[in-house]
Amino acid sequence: MSNLSATIEPTGHAAPASEDAMDTVTRTGSETLSMNKAINAALADVLAENPRALVLGEDVGQLGGVFRITDGLQKRFGAERVFDTPLAESGILGMSVGLAMAGYHPIPEVQFDGFTYPAINQIVTQMARMNFRTRGALPMPITLRIPSFGGIQSPELHSESLEYIFAHVAGLKVVSPSSPHQAYHLMRHAATRPDPVVFMEPKSRYWQKDTVDFDDPGTLEGSVVVRPGRHLTLVAWGGMVARCLQVAELAAEDGIDVEVLDLRWLKPIDAAGLAASVSKTRRAVVVHEAPRSAGLGAEVAQTITEACFGTLKAPVERVTGFDVPFPSGSLEAEYLPNIDRILYGIQRVLEYQRG
Amino acid sequence: MTEAPRLEPHSTALPADELVELYRLMTKVRHLDTSAIAWQRQGILPGYAPMQGQEAAQVGSVRAMDTGRDFVFPTYREMGAALAAGVDMPEFMATHKATWNGGLYDATKYRFTPIQTVIAGSALHAVGWGHGQRLDAIREGRPETDLPTALIFLGDGASSQGDIHEAMNFAGIFKTPVVFFVQNNGWAISVPTEQQVAGGSVAARGAGYGIPAIKLDGNDVEAVVRGTRAAVEHARSGKGPAIVEAMTYRRGPHSTSDDPGRYRTLEDERRDAGADPIESLRDRLLADGTLDADAVTAIQAEAADFEEATRLAVQAQGPRPGAEMFEYVYQEQTEALKQQATQWREESEHV
Structure with missing residues (x-):
């Protein structure tokens, strides 16, 4: 799967927007960023702020993810906190459930929307229900990142809109940003929630640049x-x-x-x-x-x-x-x-x- | 490729007082299990998953854990494990009473997750939890040589699920402190092990993952404790996961709505069940003079009292308030759910 994914990865990835910016949690002013850089910055800030936040998934470590969303994070935060998993989505989500039980805030990546299907069982029967099943004793603070939707002529099952499933599942929350500004702030918000959030990233917008205003996130709930x-x-x-x-x-x-x-x-x-x-x-x-x-x-x-x-x-x-x-x-x-x-x-x- | 080391049973034989304690626990479990089937027939419980014959496997494996810091991940047939782990029994039975799916007990207090109906699903949770124990040690600068350890229950049926492969592979890769405890009880509802487990042994699969495994007599509680202790020692010391395959027999039906007569005969059961784990332990303790007939009678009376107290508490357990349906979906309730809760209250409680 990862080989297939790599072949459609667009060119033109630069180094992280600013190494200096990645060293500060409190960003001020505004910056022109592509969405993938904005999410990368948000993840860096979440990892810096919460020592129990973890990033895991296929190729998210050394490679930085096939879309480079996790670029540089392993180098900065170490291989314990940003780590590659075997190629198994049910395993990634099931392991995330267990890590949440151990008090961590996992931020798993499923490499492409269609590869979420092998993990549906863990998402629907476990992650979404554990808080309910345990009457709040074992909450599931898990932020599931999924590069989503179509628009980049990708192979089969790389263009799904999974809100058609997840918006119906009791116990999940689902959010999708449309711009770099939204992506940065919604990720920081989602990744500090105590409930599972499916974060659907519009991959056709990953490389579009726009202003991210760090001083004024605007409202983070609702439309x-x-x-x-x-x-x-x-x-x-x-x-x-x-x-x-x-x-x-x-x-x-x-x-x-x-x-x-x-x-x-x-x-x-x-x-x-x-x-x-x-x-x-x-x-x-x-x-x-x-x-x-x-x-x-x-x-x-x-x-x-x-x-x-x-x-x-x-x-x-x-x-x-x-x-x-x-x-x-x-x-x-x-x-x-x-x-x-x-x-x-x-x-x-x-x-x-x-x- | 490195070959998985062989796992040998823990060398220390169990002292007599520990065997008596195990006999007391197993007797309680048998009484409660037998009674729970009767409770279902009497309408006290809507359903129950009996575990008769697996008392030694369940009580013995939990005995090998440090229940103060380890964590147990059961399936739905682990009443014996729950009792051995000290879980409040009426709160555990709440799941079978249909009071609350998952029971009323605090999973973090007893370090015992709710029952799992999608078998194999929780094996990955145990791997994730175990990995968290490694990360805790790294964060706190402790050596990874004394790790809290996860005990995962699975059966021969669950071993067919893909999640078991993923769990074993992940555990092997991340060297997580977990013990896969397989109760091979011969049957996955109506399908016998030979139609379930290619190669005939779940323990044998460990070699492919580089995970040491031990296969033992699941009807012999001392063998279970010593074998599981060896597995726990291996996992706890940071060497990674271990597999225990306890060969046992589901003497009862799959559930209170099952009819084993459709797939096996009484002759089959007599031939295949092996020694009754409780009777054989009792005979051993009587034969070596550890217990006398009066002590056995007292232990059985104690079990009967415990069963009676549990039944009364289960019977007294009323339904949960409907508002809890809405309360526990999220930590942060949504506006939409609040509105549904309000509407429910107005239309069903007429307030």
Whole structure:
């Protein structure tokens, strides 16, 4: 698996953003960072602050991970705290459960989303339930990092949107950052929580640079409006947020003022934030990469409908992946919600007439 | 590749008073186990997983641990291990009473995890916990020569699960202080060991992982204690994991809803069960004069009293408040869950 992964690893990795910055826990000011560097910085800070935080997974040590998210961490924090495991995802998650029982805060990496499937048993039957089963005696402070979603033409089972499973599992929390700023702050937040958090990193956004404001994280719970607008709310997460911002720019040229809401937390979802946005715009389109049927878009649509039924001008529209296995790279652009499909969704909502 | 060292039973024979103590524990376990089946028939328990025949394996293996600092990872058939570890029995039985899945006891107080229904799943937890003991020693600058050690229970059936391979491989790689204690009781519900364990022995698999193993008579409590002590000594001293395969026999059904008559005959059971672990120990202690008939009677009476007290406590155990469903999902409860709890309370308690 790791060999296959390595072949699709994009080029252009530089050294860590700043060795000096990695030596300080309290970062100040702001810095332009790619998302992979931002997560790397957050992990370094978490490891520096909490001597019981551990990073483990396949190739996370000497190599620094196939996406270099853990680059330099083993060198700085030692091979006891940042360590390679055998190639076995159930083992990685099961071992993390045991480490949490021993009082540690494991931050396991599953190398690619699709390799999470061999670990589903440990995640669903053990990690998610141990706090419940033991009536709080054995909490599971585990932050599970998963490079997620499509968009980089990767091999089969390297492009899954696992919120379609994990957002339904009692005992888990699920979050996905859409920008370097969000990635840095949400990782630091998630990795200090006492509950298991699945941290879904949009791998198509790993190399996009943007400003990380270390002084002002902003709110760390719930959703955020990343572009205000008056006519319609686009709800998205992970890699789809940037695409929705592009769509909003194009729609603005036609005089359509689109609000983009980055849902961020996929469990629990921010019902109040959705209601606040849509009660203003009165129209909503939810965009996600996972297949449509029983996807998280249905939950978002129902949440909006419960809160805003009286004022909605149209049913909540879904623009999603299709009910097919994630296809090969050459068909990826046909499968993923693209700008045109999202614009069509917007058009359907705007043109909707009550029968 | 280095060959796994052979594991020899601990050289010290058990003193008479320790054997008497083990006999007392095993007698209690047998009484409670037999009674729990009756409790199920009487409607006190919805279900139970009997462990008759495995008293020596369970009591003996826990005896080899330091229950003050080690940690035990059971499956669902380890009432005997729980009793030997000192777990509060009514709180343990709460899982079979359907009071709370996992029981009501504090897993950290008794250093005994909740029962595990997805067998083999907890083997990896034991490996992770054991690795944590190594990391503790490293962080605190202690030599890794006196480590708290994990005892993992698994059966011949669980050995078929992939997680057991991953656990043994991880434990071998990380040299974690864990003892894989295999109760080979001949049956995984209805499937006999010969249709379950390729090669015929779980202990033999240790060689492939470089893990020393010992196969012993699981119906002989002294053999279990001495064999497990050797395994614990190996793991505790920082040499890595060890495997104990205790050959025993599940004398009862898989569970109170099982019917062994569909897959084995009474003749099979008589032929294959081997010596009853409790009767043979009693006979030995009577024969060498350690116990007399009066002492045996007193021990049985004590076990009967214990069973009676446990039954009364289990019967008195009421259901947990429904609010606990919502309370224990997370350490930090979510707003959505709070709202569901409120709605539940309004609609079911009419407040």
